[in-house]
Amino acid sequence: MAVTISQIVQAMQPSATMAMAAKAKERKAAGKTVYDFSLGEPDFNTPEHICQAATRAMQEGHTHYTAASGIAELKAAVAKQYQQRHGLEYAPQQVVISNGAKHALNNVFTVLCDPADEVIIPAPYWVSYAEQVKLARGVPVIVDTEQSNDFRLTPEALRAAITPKTKILLLCSPSNPTGTMYSPDDLAALADVSIEHDLVVVADEIYEPLTYGNAKFASFATVRPGLEERTIIINGVSKAYAMTGWRIGWSLAPPHVAKAIASLQSQQTSNPSSISQYAALAAIEGPQDCVEQMRAEFARRRDFVAQRIEALPEITCPNMSGAFYAFMNISAYLGRRFNGTKVETSTDWCLTLLEQEGVATVMGSAFGAEGYARLSFATSLEVLEAGFDAIERFLKSATPA
Numbered sequence: 433m434a435v436t437i438s439q440i441v442q443a444m445q446p447s448a449t450m451a452m453a454a455k456a457k458e459r460k461a462a463g464k465t466v467y468d469f470s471l472g473e474p475d476f477n478t479p480e481h482i483c484q485a486a487t488r489a490m491q492e493g494h495t496h497y498t499a500a501s502g503i504a505e506l507k508a509a510v511a512k513q514y515q516q517r518h519g520l521e522y523a524p525q526q527v528v529i530s531n532g533a534k535h536a537l538n539n540v541f542t543v544l545c546d547p548a549d550e551v552i553i554p555a556p557y558w559v560s561y562a563e564q565v566k567l568a569r570g571v572p573v574i575v576d577t578e579q580s581n582d583f584r585l586t587p588e589a590l591r592a593a594i595t596p597k598t599k600i601l602l603l604c605s606p607s608n609p610t611g612t613m614y615s616p617d618d619l620a621a622l623a624d625v626s627i628e629h630d631l632v633v634v635a636d637e638i639y640e641p642l643t644y645g646n647a648k649f650a651s652f653a654t655v656r657p658g659l660e661e662r663t664i665i666i667n668g669v670s671k672a673y674a675m676t677g678w679r680i681g682w683s684l685a686p687p688h689v690a691k692a693i694a695s696l697q698s699q700q701t702s703n704p705s706s707i708s709q710y711a712a713l714a715a716i717e718g719p720q721d722c723v724e725q726m727r728a729e730f731a732r733r734r735d736f737v738a739q740r741i742e743a744l745p746e747i748t749c750p751n752m753s754g755a756f757y758a759f760m761n762i763s764a765y766l767g768r769r770f771n772g773t774k775v776e777t778s779t780d781w782c783l784t785l786l787e788q789e790g791v792a793t794v795m796g797s798a799f800g801a802e803g804y805a806r807l808s809f810a811t812s813l814e815v816l817e818a819g820f821d822a823i824e825r826f827l828k829s830a831t832p833a
């Protein structure tokens with residue numbers, strides 16, 4: 433019997449960020465120097481009081497199944513956090529705790545999409561959105577944005593992309609991969625179009641606490657009255673508390689949507705790890721100075737990266753106001769040779785940079801933006817410094833084709 437893979441999974445693109453990270457690891461294993469700026473995860477360890485809460489949870493016997501949608505205390509804590517930070521009133525039953533924000537997003541597309549329902553995704557986009565929409569049998573509709581506008585979707589571009597099949601608008605702010613953020617006014621303009629066309633908005637707010645300078649984060653549902661009815665917020669502990677490995681994220685949704693997500697989760701995965709849920713509870717309810725300490729360190733690195741990119745000939749980058757990414761416009765270097773190797777695409781550029789100088793970045797094409805490369809600065813200043821020296825050497829070696 434031939435074991436065949438379903439067409440829907442055969443058509444799926446594997447995650448390019450993970451593929452680049454794997455290539456970087458291979459080089460490292462071969463004993464070569466690698467400056468790894470490929471993966472989007474904080475390099476800090478999870479704060480100690482959170483780890484201790486996990487140990488306590490195990491000792492106290494919280495090692496059994498929990499409710500499929502998560503423990504009541506964590507759901508209540510998430511609802512309270514959104515109330516305190518943003519003045520949004522969510523009941524604990526509107527919160528579903530999942531295996532990371534990625535799982536929370538996948539749940540949302542699965543419960544909302546019927547075949548051929550369209551989901552508008554502004555490009556550059558995080559690698560998993562379009563693939564998850566396709567797996568849910570929806571249709572991703574990619575809408576390009578401009579670097580000159582910090583890659584923000586405009587109401588005009590949104591309006592032009594809407595068809596009778598449009599169901600969802602997806603927004604990610606602060607953004608992976610661009611490191612930019614929507615202002616409250618930007619969001620309000622998009623909210624008006626969403627209300628006019630009766631769209632659901634999925635707001636991925638996973639990078640919420642990581643903002644820099646004067647940029648002010650606004651939660652999408654706050655920018656117009658009544659938006660909670662059409663908004664699904666995605667958030668979690670992975671980025672803010674350096675808890676990527678614990679796999680805890682969540683959705684806040686209208687009651688009937690939350691009920692559908694809980695029901696889906698009860699059949700597909702059951703609860704996320706009980707121990708991780710207690711750790712996440714300690715993260716949210718405990719002291720928040722660890723978040724600010726990590727943010728301040730990211731801010732230092734961001735300033736350093738901005739200064740180094742500014743000094744790179746013919747490379748530009750939008751203003752980095754949030755998350756921990758620099759989305760570099762490398763288009764001036766495409767079509768040139770680097771030590772004899774012809775570089776035509778952002779994939780060529782990233783692979784050649786890794787091969788020749790050991791610097792791992794991710795090609796813009798993976799995020800729907802050819803001509804760019806994403807550099808994650810969730811790495812020490814020391815590594816960033818050596819990595820930028822290597823990028824400078826690489827660019828200097830460029831010759832016309």
Ligand SMILES: Cc1ncc(COP(=O)(O)O)c(C=O)c1O
Nearest residue numbers: 472532533534558608668670681
């Ligand atoms: C924009 C965005 N959303 C969601 C996620 C997924 O987060 P988690 O690790 O909690 O699944 C990521 C992780 O890289 C991300 O960058």
